[in-house]
Amino acid sequence: MSKKDSEYLINRKDxxxxxxxxxxxxxxxxxxxxxxxxxATKFGAEPNTQVSLVDAAFPGMLPVINEFCVKQAIKTGxxxxxxxxxxxxxxxxxxxxxxxxxxxxISQFKDPIVGEGKVILDMPNGQKEIGIERLHLEQDAGKSIxxxxxxxxxxxxxxxxxxLMEIVSKPDLRSPDEVNAYIKKLRSIMRYLGTxxxxxxxxxxxxxxxxxxxxxxSKEFGTRxxxxxxxxxxxxxxxxxxxANRQVDLIEEGKTIDQExxxxxxxxxxxxSMRSKEDAHDYRYFPxxxxxxxxxxxxxxxxxxxxxxxxxxxxxxxxxxxxxLSPYEANILVSDIDTAKYFEEVVxxxxxxxxxxLAVNWxxxxxxxxLNTKGLEISQSPVSAKNFAILINLIKNGTISGKIAKTVxxxxxxxxxxxxxxxxxxxxxxxxxxxxxxxxIDKIINDNREKAIEYKQGKEKLFGFFxxxxxxxxxxxxxxxxxxxxxxxxx
Amino acid sequence: xxxxxxxxxxxxIENIRSKKLSSTDVTKAFIDRSEKxxxxxxxxxxxxxxxxxxxxxxxxxPNLDLKLPGxxxxxxxxxxxxxxxxxxxxxxxNNFVPTYESTVTENxxxxxxxLLGKLNCxxxxxxxxxETSFFGNVQSPxxxxxxxxGSSGGxxxxxxxxxxxxxxxxxxxxxxxxxxxxxxxxxxxxTYGSCSRYGxxxxxxxxxxxxxxxxxxxxxxxxxxxxxxFDPKDSTSIDFKRNHYSKDLTNxxxxxxxxxxxxxxxDGMPKEIEDLWQKGIEYVKECGAETIDISLPHTSYALPTYxxxxxxxxxxxxxxxxxxxYGFRAKGENLIDMYEKTRSEGFGTExxxxxxxxxxxxxxxxxxAYYLKAQxxxxxxxxxxxxVYKKVDAILTPSxxxxxxxxxxxxxxxxxxxxxxxxxVPVNLAGLPGISIPAGHDSKGYPLGLQIIGKAFDEQNIxxxxxxxxxxxxxxxxxxDWWIK
Numbered sequence: 001m002s003k004k005d006s007e008y009l010i011n012r013k014d015x016x017x018x019x020x021x022x023x024x025x026x027x028x029x030x031x032x033x034x035x036x037x038x039x040a041t042k043f044g045a046e047p048n049t050q051v052s053l054v055d056a057a058f059p060g061m062l063p064v065i066n067e068f069c070v071k072q073a074i075k076t077g078x079x080x081x082x083x084x085x086x087x088x089x090x091x092x093x094x095x096x097x098x099x100x101x102x103x104x105x106i107s108q109f110k111d112p113i114v115g116e117g118k119v120i121l122d123m124p125n126g127q128k129e130i131g132i133e134r135l136h137l138e139q140d141a142g143k144s145i146x147x148x149x150x151x152x153x154x155x156x157x158x159x160x161x162x163x164l165m166e167i168v169s170k171p172d173l174r175s176p177d178e179v180n181a182y183i184k185k186l187r188s189i190m191r192y193l194g195t196x197x198x199x200x201x202x203x204x205x206x207x208x209x210x211x212x213x214x215x216x217x218s219k220e221f222g223t224r225x226x227x228x229x230x231x232x233x234x235x236x237x238x239x240x241x242x243x244a245n246r247q248v249d250l251i252e253e254g255k256t257i258d259q260e261x262x263x264x265x266x267x268x269x270x271x272x273s274m275r276s277k278e279d280a281h282d283y284r285y286f287p288x289x290x291x292x293x294x295x296x297x298x299x300x301x302x303x304x305x306x307x308x309x310x311x312x313x314x315x316x317x318x319x320x321x322x323x324x325l326s327p328y329e330a331n332i333l334v335s336d337i338d339t340a341k342y343f344e345e346v347v348x349x350x351x352x353x354x355x356x357x358l359a360v361n362w363x364x365x366x367x368x369x370x371l372n373t374k375g376l377e378i379s380q381s382p383v384s385a386k387n388f389a390i391l392i393n394l395i396k397n398g399t400i401s402g403k404i405a406k407t408v409x410x411x412x413x414x415x416x417x418x419x420x421x422x423x424x425x426x427x428x429x430x431x432x433x434x435x436x437x438x439x440x441i442d443k444i445i446n447d448n449r450e451k452a453i454e455y456k457q458g459k460e461k462l463f464g465f466f467x468x469x470x471x472x473x474x475x476x477x478x479x480x481x482x483x484x485x486x487x488x489x490x491x
Numbered sequence: 492x493x494x495x496x497x498x499x500x501x502x503x504i505e506n507i508r509s510k511k512l513s514s515t516d517v518t519k520a521f522i523d524r525s526e527k528x529x530x531x532x533x534x535x536x537x538x539x540x541x542x543x544x545x546x547x548x549x550x551x552x553p554n555l556d557l558k559l560p561g562x563x564x565x566x567x568x569x570x571x572x573x574x575x576x577x578x579x580x581x582x583x584x585n586n587f588v589p590t591y592e593s594t595v596t597e598n599x600x601x602x603x604x605x606l607l608g609k610l611n612c613x614x615x616x617x618x619x620x621x622e623t624s625f626f627g628n629v630q631s632p633x634x635x636x637x638x639x640x641g642s643s644g645g646x647x648x649x650x651x652x653x654x655x656x657x658x659x660x661x662x663x664x665x666x667x668x669x670x671x672x673x674x675x676x677x678x679x680x681x682t683y684g685s686c687s688r689y690g691x692x693x694x695x696x697x698x699x700x701x702x703x704x705x706x707x708x709x710x711x712x713x714x715x716x717x718x719x720x721f722d723p724k725d726s727t728s729i730d731f732k733r734n735h736y737s738k739d740l741t742n743x744x745x746x747x748x749x750x751x752x753x754x755x756x757x758d759g760m761p762k763e764i765e766d767l768w769q770k771g772i773e774y775v776k777e778c779g780a781e782t783i784d785i786s787l788p789h790t791s792y793a794l795p796t797y798x799x800x801x802x803x804x805x806x807x808x809x810x811x812x813x814x815x816x817y818g819f820r821a822k823g824e825n826l827i828d829m830y831e832k833t834r835s836e837g838f839g840t841e842x843x844x845x846x847x848x849x850x851x852x853x854x855x856x857x858x859x860a861y862y863l864k865a866q867x868x869x870x871x872x873x874x875x876x877x878x879v880y881k882k883v884d885a886i887l888t889p890s891x892x893x894x895x896x897x898x899x900x901x902x903x904x905x906x907x908x909x910x911x912x913x914x915x916v917p918v919n920l921a922g923l924p925g926i927s928i929p930a931g932h933d934s935k936g937y938p939l940g941l942q943i944i945g946k947a948f949d950e951q952n953i954x955x956x957x958x959x960x961x962x963x964x965x966x967x968x969x970x971x972d973w974w975i976k
Binding site for chain 1: 811854
């Protein structure tokens with residue numbers, strides 16, 4: 001549990017305020033077709049090319065549930081350690097908008113498909129549990145485009161009817177850092193499950209952020225404001241920071257906070273009132289008479305449970321036990337499914353005599369740095385896990401030094417070359433023949449007699465000079481350990 | 492043959508199969524009569540030219556094994572028909588041409604029938620007299636300035652007036668059975684889930700059901716056989732074993748137990764209706780069935796329940812008519828202004844009234860008192876039926892509490908108009924099948940109907956009872972062709 005000194009508090013004069021945050025995350029279900037129609041869901045398609053008569057709400061058109069999306073929601077529920085409801089109900093949420101063709105959104109109000117669950121966050125000061133209130137399935141709306149024409153608004157219905165999972169957290173989050181960890185954890189779990197690609201740039205993951213503040217130690221919640229539709233973790237953090245301070249200022253001035261819906265202006269870095277509680281929509285939820293209650297059997301759920309892959313928390317535990325990794329290292333490797341996959345493949349390809357610690361250092365060091373500079377995901381890594389494993393083995397068995405390995409790695413990037421071949425072609429093999437190295441060192445000592453005497457007289461700093469000379473003379477290929485040993489003996 | 496349009500569907504099929512008549516003969520005859528019958532205002536859109544083409548095409552290579560070989564028919568304008576304007580009787584869909592076909596009409600064309608045109612109806616099927624249509628009221632073939640009933644008024648008028656041999660309507664609270672009763676025709680509302688709702692302009696999704704309208708029970712049974720199918724495109728469609736309703740039709744109802752519900756003896760019901768009901772009871776007894784007095788205690792709550800549930804669903808179902816995507820759009824200053832003007836100008840008074848009621852009963856603070864309570868009462872009404880069906884096979888009631896009324900007589904009194912549905916709405920609320928058959932005339936010579944309500948999925952049984960009664964009643968509709976000059 002978090003220590004006192006790491007608490008996120010807002011200070012004013014003598015008062016300290018705690019921030020209470022709850023998130024409603026909208027995660028797009030990874031599915032080829034929409035929640036109630038067979039239209040495609042590809043991102044970036046030409047406007048209005050993925051729209052069926054159902055999505056555009058033509059007269060007499062009826063929704064038919066997509067079983068795959070139901071499975072995806074249940075799998076996500078299992079991943080969130082949540083209760084799966086065998087009976088759930090689709091409701092209509094009624095409101096008018098140009099990009100909402102039906103005039104209502106089909107959602108789940110009273111009886112969601114997934115009930116209470118939890119996720120565990122790894123914070124610097126230990127683990128923290130965040131409660132999940134519920135997860136429900138709903139349709140996405142279309143998109144209104146206001147900036148193409150000064151007079152008219154254009155509507156793109158490609159997204160209309162796409163399946164979303166709304167994951168509602170309990171108000172358990174206390175800081176922007178926890179929000180960051182929570183979103184990343186949700187994203188990680190869903191990517192492991194293959195239920196959401198978590199791509200925030202493409203809008204696959206967005207959140208409504210509920211923020212309130214209260215004096216430190218208070219048990220009661222303050223009045224909350226909901227910041228709508230924030231689409232990056234950074235913006236969520238900025239919005240919370242701004243909003244919490246705004247609320248604290250109001251309280252300090254003796255004013256009250258109005259419960260309202262606010263928007264985050266990313267350019268000005270501030271939240272602005274969108275509508276007050278009084279202006280809140282009356283959505284007139286009622287069960288959609290076009291759809292029967294959704295009923296799933298125990299067997300259906302069990303089959304999906306058997307289909308659940310090893311999730312990040314379990315994988316982390318296994319990495320620590322099986323590979324003797326530190327929790328920190330394990331966390332880095334499991335947080336992203338592709339990183340974990342890459343790592344496990346490297347481990348598998350390294351064979352029997354493997355140095356896992358070395359592999360981890362190289363993945364989190366050289367490989368991450370490379371991907372970072374190139375702006376690539378690990379799944380797009382120019383160096384395959386197989387060749388990466390060979391490289392690590394070359395270091396481990398002394399064929400090349402760590403320093404040479406960096407050079408080899410540079411060569412590998414271009415076309416995923418076999419490091420073994422690079423070493424051979426470029427003659428980068430480490431010199432580990434003691435006799436040859438002795439001859440080489442004899443010559444260096446001979447050429448630098450005066451310095452050798454100074455060293456013997458106690459100028460120990462000069463040892464480094466001799467190592468450097470030896471490495472230089474060998475073209476960097478000399479086995480540094482052997483050089484050390486021989487020099488010590490000879491000097 | 493000059494009397495083609497007087498023939499029943501069964502006769503027409505026989506004559507086409509035996510090549511005494513061609514599809515072209517039949518189609519021409521109904522087109523001719525339809526053209527002479529403009530005064531009835533039964534059609535919103537006709538498709539006569541292409542109907543004749545289709546008939547000729549059929550005759551060139553007739554497939555006589557089909558169930559409706561080359562039979563022309565007009566359908567209620569609530570069914571979406573591909574490339575044919577579909578209005579739902581509303582200005583807001585005045586220019587709407589679907590690119591798709593409803594499952595029910597698809598089933599009909601697949602059996603060889605030919606579309607004559609689209610029949611007038613109350614706007615979005617909201618009405619009991621066909622006076623709410625944007626396309627004007629429909630005249631009854633029974634008498635000038637008499638309503639044909641609603642909402643399938645155009646359909647009832649067209650069948651009774653022999654503008655089409657058969658037709659289909661939709662029934663949300665009585666919209667097939669009440670106009671059938673008013674026009675001396677037979678109308679069946681099937682079990683909810685029997686006929687697909689795909690492609691039917693929705694009024695109240697949990698109550699809407701398409702059904703056949705015909706001149707006699709046998710024709711009605713045949714059409715029901717054609718239109719009823721399991722449809723994966725409608726999530727409320729039910730996959731049950733469907734009978735060959737016309738082939739399995741029998742007038743042998745010996746030993747059937749028929750319930751007579753005391754709650755249907757309502758205050759102020761004319762004596763002629765009471766007498767008709769008594770006659771009906773005697774007829775079924777003569778057929779060898781047994782009548783049993785039963786009680787459906789929550790009957791009096793059915794109408795108020797219906798007028799909460801149906802408008803609630805309608806208020807949401809009609810939200811899609813917003814001027815954005817298709818249909819009528821009024822110019823507005825901004826989005827909200829456009830919505831308001833489009834919907835104010837596009838919807839008629841009755842539709843607006845029901846949208847208002849529906850929006851109100853779903854509003855926060857009123858939901859529990861109205862919508863939720865109505866749902867609970869609906870369950871009780873269904874339980875009433877479940878309970879009596881332990882003792883009886885079917886229930887006999889009057890179809891309506893009165894005969895047809897004059898055009899304009901009730902337009903300013905919505906509640907008295909709603910009371911027309913008092914005997915039919917419980918059936919929709921319980922999702923059961925019900926059929927109205929003509930059973931006599933009132934003092935003015937206007938037809939009166941009796942309703943037989945069945946168990947869920949037991950259409951065959953009520954068709955059989957209707958068939959047996961029809962024989963005993965020997966009803967003759969008094970059609971004077973008053974509208975033909």
